[in-house]
Amino acid sequence: MSQFADELRSLVDDLAASGRPDLWGSLCDLGLPRVGIDEAKGGSGGSLDDLLVVVESLAGHGIGVPVVEASTADWVLGHGRELDGDLTTILLLDRAPDTASGALTAELTAVPWARDAAHLVLCAPDSAPLLVDLRHTSVTVRDVENIAGEPRDTVILTDTPVLALDTAPSHDEVRERLALLWSAAVLGAARGAYKLTKTYVSEREQFGAPLLKIPAVSGNLARMRVQLVQAEAALALAREAEPLSGAVGIARITTAAAATEIAQIAHQLHGAMGITEEYPLHRLTRRLWSWRDAVASERRWAENLGRRAAGAGETGVWTRITATGR
Numbered sequence: 001m002s003q004f005a006d007e008l009r010s011l012v013d014d015l016a017a018s019g020r021p022d023l024w025g026s027l028c029d030l031g032l033p034r035v036g037i038d039e040a041k042g043g044s045g046g047s048l049d050d051l052l053v054v055v056e057s058l059a060g061h062g063i064g065v066p067v068v069e070a071s072t073a074d075w076v077l078g079h080g081r082e083l084d085g086d087l088t089t090i091l092l093l094d095r096a097p098d099t100a101s102g103a104l105t106a107e108l109t110a111v112p113w114a115r116d117a118a119h120l121v122l123c124a125p126d127s128a129p130l131l132v133d134l135r136h137t138s139v140t141v142r143d144v145e146n147i148a149g150e151p152r153d154t155v156i157l158t159d160t161p162v163l164a165l166d167t168a169p170s171h172d173e174v175r176e177r178l179a180l181l182w183s184a185a186v187l188g189a190a191r192g193a194y195k196l197t198k199t200y201v202s203e204r205e206q207f208g209a210p211l212l213k214i215p216a217v218s219g220n221l222a223r224m225r226v227q228l229v230q231a232e233a234a235l236a237l238a239r240e241a242e243p244l245s246g247a248v249g250i251a252r253i254t255t256a257a258a259a260t261e262i263a264q265i266a267h268q269l270h271g272a273m274g275i276t277e278e279y280p281l282h283r284l285t286r287r288l289w290s291w292r293d294a295v296a297s298e299r300r301w302a303e304n305l306g307r308r309a310a311g312a313g314e315t316g317v318w319t320r321i322t323a324t325g326r
Contacts, residue, residue: 009057034074034083037078037083042078048177049239052180052235055188059185059186059192062189066089066116068181072090072177073119074088076168079165079168079169080165080167087113087118090178092174095125097124099164103160103161108120123171124171129174130165147290148289176244179248179249179296180238182291183234187231190284191228193263193281200270201221223265231258234251234255237251256292263288267281
């Protein structure tokens with residue numbers, strides 16, 4: 001657990017409350033996107049746990065900035081390259097592209113924040129990550145957004161030069177770090193939706209009493225809390241687990257399931273108020289719907305977990321379920 005958690009949360013809370021138009025610039029000035037990267041590599045120092053606190057806190061305010069993508073891309077680049085002040089984003093690929101000529105021709109979809117980034121890191125299985133200069137004349141970026149209104153652009157590369165990052169972490173390591181960070185983001189947004197809903201049903205009155213006094217309302221609020229606690233527990237276990245142990249996949253499944261139910265109940269309990277532009281609930285729930293499938297869908301994580309379980313055999317599955325192997 002981060003020993004600076006309280007200070008980091010307070011810092012993010014103050015930034016969120018300030019209403020600054022260039023929030024991302026303020027975050028960068030404070031070095032928050034590079035928390036968890038060694039200072040010797042151009043980072044801000046601190047641990048991955050510290051970065052998780054930053055991500056979770058920002059998400060709890062319904063703030064959409066490229067902190068997950070930028071921090072992970074910089075972490076990859078920091079293994080052998082000096083970091084500059086430009087925004088670098090990152091994309092996972094299912095298979096390695098053909099770059100035998102030292103260049104790449106491809107159409108990449110759902111590239112986070114490509115319109116604002118100077119560089120793109122591409123990570124594929126069984127190959128070194130690739131660095132692409134998005135400012136090169138051979139690159140075309142088409143603006144596309146996800147359901148939360150965040151950039152998920154299409155990038156068209158036409159014989160674009162690429163640089164192999166031979167000393168960078170593997171695809172699996174990058175995928176796991178991204179999944180852990182997105183789990184924290186989903187948890188933060190889920191907690192924000194729960195708190196907002198709890199406040200609403202406690203203050204909103206019907207028939208002379210708060211909505212919370214209605215059994216169906218209090219029961220649904222309790223369901224939200226249960227989902228939140230499960231997600232918190234899964235993320236806590238993933239933070240402490242050995243790398244590539246499967247715990248991050250479990251956290252991703254659990255937080256995605258929590259996102260679905262918490263968003264649904266939040267809107268059910270808010271009614272028409274929850275879908276108004278001025279009310280902040282949609283800034284949380286739209287991100288829950290978008291972020292729950294970041295990196296890979298809940299179904300895909302579940303399929304991967306099932307294959308791991310099948311490969312472990314009956315004894316391995318039982319040991320994991322009962323935690324008797326600890």
